[in-house]
Amino acid sequence: MDLLPTPEQDEIVATVRTQLDRQFALNDLAAHDGADRAVDRDLWRRCADLGWFGLGLDEHLGGVGYTLVEEALLFAELGAHATPGPFLATVLAARLAATGGDAELAAAILAGDLLVALAEAEDVGAAVGSTVTGRFRVTDFGGADLFLVAGTDPAAGMAVVDAVAVTAEPSLDLLVPLGVVDLDGTAARVSATDTADLALRATVLLASQLAGSATATAEQSTAYAKDREQFGRPVGSFQAVKHRCADMAARADASTSLARYASLAVTDGRPDAPFHSHAAWTVAADAAIANAQVNVQNHGGIGFTWEHTAHRYVTRAQFLVRTFGDRTAHLAALLAEPAPA
């Protein structure tokens, strides 16, 4: 039993981190604030070339052949860098296409040739199957070729459909373009009605991404508390600030540890995997939001400016905790599970 990455996993993380620092620096991406897409096609293809969209997909399905554990490590880094772009929709759409028998579609998504936007049902009456009907909230819609569509219960159906025009709306996060679309009997390219496995993977990837966010904001606050001086000393020497940083570190450790545990439980096919996955999501969601919020406070006036990246983590966390189910849904699912043996 071990919850620290192996040397090979550390290497994957280091590579991801280098690429994100180089290609996805938040202050460079600010040029895309308010645009209908945050990531252009070239950059998306470079991510594809690195194998990011099929990291946890079996080789015979066109993937890299690692597991959800490595995929979750990638998502932790995406969370830590507040990286914009439809990563989750792409990973899930590629898996849905590959396992649904459309190898060609899967290959085009994995290669970054087809861009996927996420479309989530806004009303419980939405129907998601071989045809799709209802009102959907769409993110990262600009230039999208496909929508990954999910109903209000993501475990009860997902589909990939051709993208159509979306009515743009003002977004809480200027790097997460937001719109709405009404679909009426749109034919799916590929679909499934029992998507419990896909939804569970999404839960773990989101937990990991949220834990990564909580870790990054904890580190940002700690670095600032060492650097920033007032009253002639670093503000991190004051107990009020120090204790907030300690709380942030504990939340980062709790959420990271449990997200890893859940990724292993799902990969191993353990019967208690849903329990740990919903628990991981819950702890990570609370950690990401709490840490992002207190991180602004720890930076004082500078943390309130647009120029500083602190607000990016606040708004991104709010998006992530409303992707594929919210806190109410995860808590209900967790309480419905039997206690682990």
Next chain:
Amino acid sequence: MNLDLTEDELAFRDEARTWLRDHLPTEERPPEGQEMRDFDLAWQRTLYDGGWAGISWPKEFGGRGLTDIQQMIWYEEFARANPPFTLNNSCTFVGNNHGGPTIIVNGTDEQKAAYLPPILRGEVVWCQGFSEPGAGSDLASLSTKGVIDGDELVVTGQKTWTSYAHVADLQELLVRTDLDAPKHKGISWVVCDMRTPGIEIREIRTMSHVTDFCEVFYDEVRIPLTNVVGGLNNGWRTAMSTLSFERGTAFMADQVELASTVERLIAEARERTDGRGRPLIADEEVARRLATARAEVDALKAMTITGISRTARTGVPGAEGSMVRFFHGELHQRVYQLALEIIGADALRLTPVDGDVWTGPYLQSFAYTIGGGTTDIQRNIVGERVLGLPRA
């Protein structure tokens, strides 16, 4: 990264499960006095006879020499066996988890031979003499004096918050042996026989009605210099070696037990009904808070495994353990606060601290963010030693 138990660990789990099924006492633990001491020592003796004493102690000192993972399995099996008492709530705790380990790390061969076997065999009760009325969180400012007179230390002063002093045989005692040295450098760690003339023990009544809390007064108490462990004036470092052990695995038992507690509380909320006959768990707020508690207890276990994984790489438990300590202490309190809300007017009926219902343990839960270093001190440790923030 993996969740697998090795074949050895699986075999160990079966062995522990079988042994506990056959040997776990079924009677309640007496709440106080000589009967309590006899019960705790008898259980220690049962553990010893079964080969389960000193599970974290090295084999060369008579322990079981278990790995951290095996210890966790042992605690989990203990909790699963539905015991009528909690593992750490015992007058054998200090000997097993403080005094013994400190002597293993710092003691001479003679000290090891004299002190370690009786702890394992359940023949001796240890208590701790660290805190003083004027030295709590700032432990190093302690002022109980130890003056060298020939081959003896003459100790005068006062200790407090000493659990089980009234039933203890020996005490791990911190005294100031050099008044002129900087405060961390003039302290010695010494074994004090609690029956030495000049010692007076007074019980301190607590808010939870637990009666094992004491203060201890020393009036020219003569202790042989050979009882100093880890070197004269080196007591701070000697004591710290115990505390890093405490950050490792000593509280794992409490953490594992908390998972069972949350499941009991969920069962309680399913069985109890509100005024209209509706199960309490149908209340959305109750359900959300119970589910959140489940998630947080699960995170506690994962944090503990992460800590074990770190220790496996570095060889020593790091200061990260303090994160688990305050996360656990506060979660423990939240669980019992939630329990009191769920049981309604039954919260007005006092139950025993050791029991499996809620008001006694609720009152006792206040100790979880104070004892063994307050959560404020734990946060300082995390801030300074894990995050590298400057001292005040």
